[in-house]
Amino acid sequence: xTLPLDLLKQAERVARRRNVSLSTVMxxxxxxxxxxxxxSSRSEEVLNGYRKAFAGLSDxxxxxxxxxxxxxxxxR
Numbered sequence: 001x002t003l004p005l006d007l008l009k010q011a012e013r014v015a016r017r018r019n020v021s022l023s024t025v026m027x028x029x030x031x032x033x034x035x036x037x038x039x040s041s042r043s044e045e046v047l048n049g050y051r052k053a054f055a056g057l058s059d060x061x062x063x064x065x066x067x068x069x070x071x072x073x074x075x076r
Contacts, residue, residue, distance in 0.1 A: 003011075015025045054062060 011025045012022055015022045
């Protein structure tokens with residue numbers, strides 16, 4: 001694997017500061033990056049599913065689904 005020098009230096013500083021190996025820092029960073037990417041993909045899939053499911057609804061129907069009360073309430 002080839003890394004840009006600035007990233008390698010930054011990872012080395014983190015490893016020294018935490019008193020862990022460079023390998024540990026790189027594995028943690030890669031794992032976190034992959035976790036975030038997977039979460040982002042899942043979020044996009046869910047959003048696209050909602051868009052498809054509600055594509056034919058009017059703004060009023062969406063408001064009802066969101067729990068918005070469209071009728072005036074009686075004063076207490």
